[in-house]
Amino acid sequence: MIWILIAVGALIVVAAIVGAVALTTGRRRNRGPSATLPPVDISPYDVDQPPAEGATAVALEEAPQAPPAPTLERPEPVAGRMQRLRARLARSGTIGQTILSILSRGDLKEEDWEEIEETLLLADVGIGPTTELMDHLRTETKVLGTTDAQAVRGVLRAELLKLVDPTMDRTLHLEPSLGDDGQPHPATVLVVGVNGTGKTTTVGKLARVLVADDHDVVLGAADTFRAAAADQLSTWGSRVGVTVVRSEREGADPAAVAFDAVKHGREVGADVVMVDTAGRLQNKAGLMDELGKIKRVMSREAPVREVLLVLDATTGQNGMRQAQVFAEVVDVTGIVLTKLDGTAKGGIVVAVQRELGVPVKFVGLGEGPDDLAPFVPEEFVDALLS
Template identity: 70%
Template sequence: MTGQDYALIAGLVVILLLGIVALVAGVRKSRRAQLPPEQRSPFPGGAGAETGERDQPPLTDPAGGAGAGAGAGTGAGVSAPTLERPEAAGTRFQRLKARLSRSGALGNRLLAILSRGDLREEDWEEIEETLLMADLGLGPTTELMDHLRTQAKVLGTSDPAAIQGVLRAELLRLVDPSMDRALKIEHVVGDDGEKHPASILVVGVNGAGKTTTVGKIARVLVAEGHDVVLGAADTFRAAAVQQLSTWGERVGVPVVKSDKEGADPASVAFEAVRQGAADGADVVLVDTAGRLQNKAHLMDELGKIKRVMSRKAPVREVLLVLDATTGQNGMRQAQVFSEAVDVTGIVLTKLDGSAKGGIVVAVQRELGVPVKFVGLGEGADDLAPFDAEGFVDAILAG
């Protein structure tokens, strides 16, 4: 070959390389175009001025990392699905709060009683009964009734609007707007002195809505511009793993799971944390199997999952998912779960269509930890950060 031939081949190689680079850049750009826009985040470290544009998790299985038979991936195959753009956290409560009022037996009944004007003993008893039926709990109900009666003596009960104002203020005080409800998602510094993703463990009884909640919280975080990894540690129910994979796929979030049914959930949880750190994710959310609080070995298993997840860095949050319709039974669950794994926040699901909003107060009192999210429907974005004022206004709206 002549020198000219070599020059021609070199030129062709350069053109080919440039073509490949342009193609890869084009694919990445079009993928980013499918992703949610940056939003102002209500969470610490959320998307904002500092975070800038960043790559999202890959759509196909990231390589390796299959300790304990666990692997990560969305199962999306070769063709990249169009990613959904989840609703930002800030607008959700406003959109969904009508569902609380619609279920509003509480507001309607209270307003009907108060509007009678001069309240008699049987009216007071009816108010008390209404609050108890809304699962406010005995202690908070007694407190509220005492304040209400005292104020009624001062203000007189011929002005229903004044008493309603007192009722609103008292309910708000009980719901406690001062509680810190932000999800703790700042990075944690591990024993190795390195920054690790915030890991969040999600627990609760069967059917409370854990898997759905993990998927929904992932969407909230993605909408806020965070990189998330999910851990499918509900290895007991094969459908739960598939369910979580679908949640992940829809927003381009990798899901760490095991190929083996009945695999050790602690191993899957550990692998999720490891994968999250390797990917440089912000948050790792781990789903667990539903368990009855009276099954001691299953409660011990939760403790083990948390310990194993904490090997490199402490678990940031343990969220207890409670079905709001289970009423006082939920309180017992809350106590036992809290003893097993130190619950740091509560997610109340199925508050849509339930007149049991008082459980917010009861469960916060019982555990001393805040309700952080409320589930208000089966739609993918029907989970909202809890807003104390909005909540009280909605349940009183009737």
């Protein structure tokens, strides 16, 4: 009997298993075909947009955008710059204002004339020019016999203008010359000066002056003692599209860099090649000799048309000895006076021209890139008396 019950139970279990299998099979038939899973490595392309022929199915990063070409600056026209900067130049005008106020007092006593003389000397006009101006002022005021401010101002203006000397040639000579091969050479300009006068900045500003006058310019970074000087010059050049020839090796021979700059200027047909040099103290004989070497080496490729000496107007008479030594070594042809807007020593214009017989050709009247102006004697004197 027990065996019969075991057999019946086994049959019931088997029947239950068979029924469950049948039920599961029926449910699968009702669901339809199973979905296909996507592959693990998914294509970066849209399924509905197959890749173009020859394209690879590798996920690509978006190509970096090339930086836009820098917009070149157009320097301010040179004509009229000094007129625009006249208000700044008037900061040197204490010389004229003080003298005018003294002269307009009328019956001048000896102490008044001494005050005028002191004013001229403090403005760094120099002893010789001061004596001349004093003699002429004494004579003219006696002849006129007037205390009228406008009449006195006219006398003073005429005398100051004589001292500044409007007859001096202040042209920047950039006419091309022909070489032995009959090919035109670029005009070459050598810029020299002591440390701290703002020489490299002046070269950059002069480049803008030349570009404003439609010259094709090449700059030479022959200040190889300071890597920052070459970088600074390259920045100035890039802003107006001017090529800068430099050495990547600090301490390279500056004469070689100057030579390469002139050579490159000839090869590309530039109008002007301007070479910046390292600042040097006038009492360092070795450095001054090096300056002479730079000029000689440049001359092998093209004659040096201009040697511009950069002087800091705020140094006054201290700059005179500097000017004398530089003039002896490299035959200075023109002066660039920087920082003239920040000093009451505007008389240095008179003193340096008298001492060297060389004209002031440009004056720096501010920190802006176009705050360098050709020197105009009449406007300078009028600013002193404004």
